Amino acid sequence: MFIHSESYARFCKLLTLAEEVFAAGNFLAAVRLAQMAARYAFPGNVGLFGSPRLERLLLDIGKEIPVASVCGVQHHDENMRKVLHILSYGRPVGGDSRFVWRWIQEDRNNQHFVAITSQDEIEGDHEFPEILRRSTENSGGFLWMPNASTSNPLEQARELRVLCQEMDIVVLHLFPYDIVPLLALAVGCDSIKTIFVNHSDHTFWIGASVAHFVVHLRRQSPLFLRNRRGLNSEKFSILPIPLHFSPSSVTRVQAKRELGYESDIVLLLTIAAPFKYSSPGQIGFLDLVVPVISENPQTVLLAVGPDPEGSWLSASILTEGRIVPLGTQYDNDLLYAAADVYLDSVPFSSITSVLEAGALGVPLIGYFPNPELELLGAGAPGLDNAMELANDMKSYQALLTRLIRDEEFRRRSGERVQSQILSLHTGDNWLNALHDLYVRVESINVRGCLMEDNDSFESSRLNLALVQLYRRSWNIGQLIRNFIGILPYRDRFSITWHLYLMGFDLTISNLLPPPFYAATLGIARRMKSLIRQIRQSR
Template identity: 35%
Template sequence: METIASDTLSLWREEGSRLIPQNFEAFRSLVDRARDFVQKGQYHTAAVYAEIAALYATEKHCGLFVSPELEQILLTIGQKAISTDFTLDRNASFNQAPKNILHVSTAVMGVGGHSRMLWRWIGQDTERSHSLVLTRQGSNEIPQFLIDAVNNSHGKVSVLDRSIGNLVSWAKRLRKIATSADLVVLHIWSYDVIPTIAFANREQSPPIIFVDYGDHCFWQGVSIGDVVANLRESGMRLSQERRGIASDRTVILPIILNPTQRVLSRTEAKRKLGFAEDSVVLLSIARSLKYRTIDGVSFADAHVPLLEKYDRAILIVIGPVESEEWSAAIQRSQGRIKVFGQREDTAVFYQAADIYVDSFPFVSITSLLEAGSYGTPLVSRYPYSSASALLSADAPGLTDQLLLARNLPEYMAVLSRLVEDEELRRSLGEATKQTIIERHMGSNWQRCLEDVYFRATTVPRLTITSTPTADRMFVGEPDVFLQKVFSTRDIEIEEIVQSRLRLMPLQQRFSSWVELVKQQGFGRLNVLLPEWFYWHYYHRLQKWRALLKKRLCQYLPAQTFKPFK
């Protein structure tokens, strides 16, 4: 049984080849709609439809990783809708070593590699002041560890969507904040249009570094990034070949890790978790969406033969929501598949692991690096050809040490060898740990960062042409596989439009809502509320009401709460 059967890959190719042109045409219709609103001078609405187009291209691959036409629409909005009376701080040290860094992120969470990369970056780069602007944080709490990191660097945290406004007015505020920065670093999500609008007038903007977290998907921001910091080689190659970014504007910046603090031996960590000292612990940590069932074989199913062969082996998986698809495998393994939900206290699990197994089919590079930093051998599955290297777990410090298996028999053989050979586990783990330390930690990583800063402040400033290249669709590898591997839902344009209604001006919001009602029937009225009002008043009120109901339920009869329904 293969990791992904060859006939399945063939079916994926056929399906991708069929869907990509359809998705491309739908994307084009959204771009045309955004352009129409620009031509009418309705820049606020145009920005919303530009975001809808970007989100659609992210969720449903359209055979392109960048849209020059969409970029031009956003630049036009920024140039037309935002006044050019901003003056850069005369103290800004352009062409010199930057001192004041402005990080811009769409949103930050308590878990996930994106927020931790930002946190560790600020904590490592101690000679500079770091401020943070969040464009679309919504009701999510800002992690305290990130607030502390910014404050310790004498910077400031600003949240754009917690003030009255819209995409254009928030972009204007971002541009104003950036006037006092020496350098801007974008950690944004693929659909976030605010920075492109904000920095459309490049002569009024500091140098900009775009951090390519989503190298496997469409994103926009190519037109404003003086330098693109890629986290791995396959991402950098794609930046050059498919996003049209010049080689002197692309650079590798490894994912930063904190120095490993092993406070427990493997034996002690196993004991703390309640496992036998002679057990062999396999560990995997990733978000739930990265564990997908393929050809009826779940991530848990793939490991059952190993667990049946070695009764000392235990598989711990942190992140997925346990489902019926996993229950049979758990039962067959006599409960030696342990599933935990998403959690932050993962250090003891890393320290207990003898072998780390990557998520599948969506790799988790940050988790691999963190596991490897504890001296644990790493195993990942890669059933594709070299043309789809973007689907692999390549990264500085990983490529030469990671054990790859192309099918399940090979995967079983690799894991069996590691389970049986403790000395092999130790030697591979130590070699992996050393390469990761050399590229991803402390002063070693700082040298890479200094090179990125230097490149951003010395490369000729990015110029913007008024006649963009036409969008070009590509149907081939890796494109034909992307939607199957990375997409978790089949989303349609109407659903995306509805999710963005609160961003639209009132008249457009209402008319779009009426159109959706005609198509789908009467919908939720709260989508007519402006986004800033919804998240910070209505949404909070709903949370408070639910909490009040929960508290009162402890003391009063259930029928008391009929008015709450």
């Protein structure tokens, strides 16, 4: 499967229609089409990693949202900044929410607020992380969500703009296709310093046009940033991911016994979302580790994320139960304490989990076979020259075998990576890096980090890998239903039919009059709920 120019042509057609609808004064329809285009482009489906054209349209739409009368109110204490962190979702899993609450916990000299734009759209059965709320309130701030529904991003953006205008610094920790903060910051907030955190550095994303500064979490190719994202290479810095380090309260031997393993068992650990282990058509994680575990009967692998089904169940059977897929679980402290070796997910790294293991002195091993896919691999300050890396199957299996059998090698490797990570991701060094970031962004007066005016299409191996990894990405018919189906009937009918004439799928439900449309949606919701219940009962 390749990224063809047809996908990019479709994206351009969506933007052209959105621009025409905007010019006609239908701002809600225009913004829904823009949302649809952003979602269609993610993760790299259309051969883009950024779209200056889409960002210009969103800025134009945002400027049509009325500006509140109060702008740029500063905090009464000049020594304490008011910092607003904007997220798309608050989640107990994944590195983005954890990044925010740890930032807040470490930065005790400033007051922090959290705004979440799309919590009611979060996929899966995730509880809101109360630690995020507590951390915010302990700093003197509060948690905010818009009153307006996600079906009305214009009103959401108006509400968010009012909040932004009361802040000193706004930090964007967004899902790549979240357009609401761009609309909010399009006008009336130029004096509010804005930082965009590039936590999805391997995918398409938008937001650089409203930022004074871009923060990367690891080294980036200047050529990639300029040519594929259109970014100004002078308006960025690297901020290590903050870690809350505290030595384990139990020894490794004690932790193993609590988990039911003897002290002589070499316990391997891996933690990541299940899709990060998906590698159709190429060498995968289980291809690398199953032969090694089979040859080393004193070894057990615990895998948090994957469920005991499919290839993982087969691998467990093949190794007589010594590969243990545990599914999703949130409290993994005991597993980290018990681990002898941490195995990064393949082909897509889970960087926060890698850092958390390495901070405890657990040696790390990763697989990096293709330089063109560097952004899918492990990378962060502290990992360079400390993590054990292999670039082919033979060397990976040799490294893993040595880590299993050579206790002294494990100890030295773990100590080296722990020293590097703790020196950069915790304590005063991390706080100094954050302080330098604040000072630097406060010295910048011109908003906007984009250098290019035009989109830059390219079909690359990274785009192909992203399409394979994110196979659950919505198809165009689903996008039309989700984004256009919410519009008033006349607009819904007109735009759906217009898209069909432009070569898009015909979404018949969008053509139905309101009573029939509502009935169709009700049936679809009940079927989706039934399917979810059946899956959960298995």
